Amino acid sequence: MSKHRVSRRQFLSYTLTGVGGFMAAGMLMPMVRFAVDPVLRAEESGSFTPTKQKVDELTSKPVRVDFTFKQKDAWYESEVTSTAWVYKDDNGKIMALSPVCKHLGCTVGWNTSKEHPNQFFCPCHYGRYEKDGTNIPGTPPLAPLDEYPYKEKGGYLYLGQAKPRKEA
Amino acid sequence: MKWIPNDIEMYINAKEFVDTAVVALHPVSFGDEMKQSASMHDFITLLTNQLERQFTGRMVLFPAYSYLKKGRMDKPLEELLEWERSLKENEFKHIFYITSDSDWRMQESSLTGALLWMPLLPLESMDESQKVSLIGSQVKQLQNLFTQKWRENQ
Numbered sequence: 001m002s003k004h005r006v007s008r009r010q011f012l013s014y015t016l017t018g019v020g021g022f023m024a025a026g027m028l029m030p031m032v033r034f035a036v037d038p039v040l041r042a043e044e045s046g047s048f049t050p051t052k053q054k055v056d057e058l059t060s061k062p063v064r065v066d067f068t069f070k071q072k073d074a075w076y077e078s079e080v081t082s083t084a085w086v087y088k089d090d091n092g093k094i095m096a097l098s099p100v101c102k103h104l105g106c107t108v109g110w111n112t113s114k115e116h117p118n119q120f121f122c123p124c125h126y127g128r129y130e131k132d133g134t135n136i137p138g139t140p141p142l143a144p145l146d147e148y149p150y151k152e153k154g155g156y157l158y159l160g161q162a163k164p165r166k167e168a
Numbered sequence: 169m170k171w172i173p174n175d176i177e178m179y180i181n182a183k184e185f186v187d188t189a190v191v192a193l194h195p196v197s198f199g200d201e202m203k204q205s206a207s208m209h210d211f212i213t214l215l216t217n218q219l220e221r222q223f224t225g226r227m228v229l230f231p232a233y234s235y236l237k238k239g240r241m242d243k244p245l246e247e248l249l250e251w252e253r254s255l256k257e258n259e260f261k262h263i264f265y266i267t268s269d270s271d272w273r274m275q276e277s278s279l280t281g282a283l284l285w286m287p288l289l290p291l292e293s294m295d296e297s298q299k300v301s302l303i304g305s306q307v308k309q310l311q312n313l314f315t316q317k318w319r320e321n322q
Contacts, residue, residue: 066300081300104182104225123315124226125185140185 048151048158053086055152058094062087062110067159084148084159085110097133098146098162120145169228170220179228189260191251192216192232193267208268208288215286216266218307223314245275252281262317
């Protein structure tokens, strides 16, 4: 036995400080986490969704790229698959267009109309768009196709939220 | 357009562009066939939802018609004919029924709308990517059928 006898008062104050410390930490930690959370979130890739498309495999011909993300609909979370038409334009810049027709929301196809090759074609009301997404006057759509912002990461294409473009 | 308030509002504003109605037919059975009728429900729901995504602007995907399966088909048929009348009165020129229940094929001649019978695929034994590509190819076939029908009656 050591010479230092711990008095009852000392023992109690040690344990109280210890337990109190733990309790304070337990209360403060979540608060700190909440405060710092926005900073941590910015580290993630934002709202960009990875696709299986390799960037260097893209050509000037639009290809269909499917990607899946989680969507929260009230209390129901579901996986949603979206599609993009992706190609490289004449300057080698990547274009990712939304396939949703600006008329009433059907899905447009690339080069699916025999009479109008090399255009985006909507099978519902025969709306048409140029390769760069511009709506062709005289067909039902009144705006160009939406465009996805994109990122390249590890050779793969990441797509964000489709954004409407200015009137062409 | 789906059977949700937002889409139906869109439909009301763009009625002249929407001339196609799609109704899924779901049999409900008990006993030995209970599981199969559930698989049919699952499969047809997936299929019609995908189809709706392709043709949002020209079709309304109605709530599915579910009926108790007890041998005779005359009761479900009678009710479906009632649906058909209402759809026609409301200017749906093209009506499509999609089902996996083969009993409807015998009733096809009594219906004005097109009956599309899709053989049931065993989706529960597949992984996600297989499922997606399979449903995708089925939807593609349906798409051709739809566009053909639209072209015929232009």
